Amino acid sequence: MSESAVRGVDPSVPPSGDGCVECDEAGGWWFHLRRCAQCGHVGCCDSSPAQHATAHFKATGHPVVRSFEPGEAWFWSYETSEMYESGPELAGAVSHPVGQAVPGPSGRVPEDWVKGLHR
Template sequence: MSETCAHVVTLPTDVTPSTTAGCEDCLRIGSRWVHLRECLSCGHVGCCDSSPNRHARAHAGTADHPVVRSFEPGEDWRWCFVDETFV
């Protein structure tokens, strides 16, 4: 893992997931998802790039919140959409 992403220094120390039931945007529109990602700026839970709607990436772009973490059980990694790197 790399700590070269400057976006990690702007993250709050703690966020609360917006939902634990799945991708909040997919739940709203009745769609499916593959894997979940949590925004480390605000807690938005969205679906991964392998999902049909790619809500985590869309949120990162519209909200200017570039860093997510895996919201999958047993996974512990973070990704920056801007720098396209693990952090």
Template structure:
């Protein structure tokens, strides 16, 4: 059975890359704990436990209410406005960052003692 269309989720949006767009561009400390994908436009940002929280910042600034995990094996949608989980449609691949990319990441950018920087 097909799932109904949910406003704010575009199943055809392509992920913006393999890592947090802003962290890779040098905004903030440059590393993340986990990655989140904007379900409306495909923007990849870092999670709220990461130092810069770029995923939620993007969603709020763009008015895109749904984030989904960009971690292997996770398939949930989170509405930042209602703070509720949703079931949603399958999005275009890739569904997660490459398995070769460590968590936290990216390789070579995560500082020693990174755990103390988690929120």
């Protein structure tokens, strides 16, 4: 992904928090997290039970997410189904806290969590 202006990417917007907004509101859990590159919304990945990152794209049309996992810097375009190994630097935290449980958050993940994953 080019470092120049990209539709659906606003590098000045920080992430909405450390976890999936909707899962936190509902008391749910997630497997991995994705950050909307346009508005900063943090949602859970498509392997997670609720798939909130994709739901955010469908509701808003915001086309690009960045991994919100420690050590990952890739972007995904929902419009083109393309992955980019890197892209513009985004404001704020680049991942959830390193010590945060995966899956997470601690205390809300069921013992049989693997059964809840989408594959």
